[in-house]
Amino acid sequence: MPVSRPRRYWLVKSEPDVFSFDDLIAAPQHTTGWDGVRNYQARNFMRDDMKLGDLVFFYHSSTDPAGIAGVAEIVREAYPDATALDPAHAHFDARGTPDAPTWYQVDVRARERFTQLVTLAELRESPGLDGMELLRRGSRLSVQPVSAEHWKLITARWTTVPV
């Protein structure tokens, strides 16, 4: 048995025009592979630190308004991102091989939806979220950790319903 560790919390970004939280809810088992990440820091979080049962805020970026749409759960730990190994795929990256993949993904499953989008503006106005990576000026990281304190504050302040 793996050694248990406290559940960790994360935030992932997606452009809803490409893949929205509703798309995740509509997917089989409310689950999708989080492929296409091509940033090393984001990859490292997925490959090394995201574990089964960790919870994830699903954030809608590049939309108006931007904000957190729901909560998902890690249901499969890191495995190679097949889209990076497929020459026909738009996200192909010739650096990797099946034996030594460069890019990884996890699987996420939708759990809860916020009754209203928690907008970026609301988060910025909300006391207690100082230091949250999402709110940092110039923050672009598409997979990022969320502290337990920030997670509890957000989930206490805004209402969710099961998907």
Added chain:
DNA sequence: GCCAACGTTGGC
């Protein structure tokens, strides 16, 4: 559409 911030690439 604009543009600041950021990560990556590649010449040296």
Added chain:
DNA sequence: GCCAACGTTGGC
């Protein structure tokens, strides 16, 4: 190893 150029992200 430095750093300018470039492409991308993402709020506004």
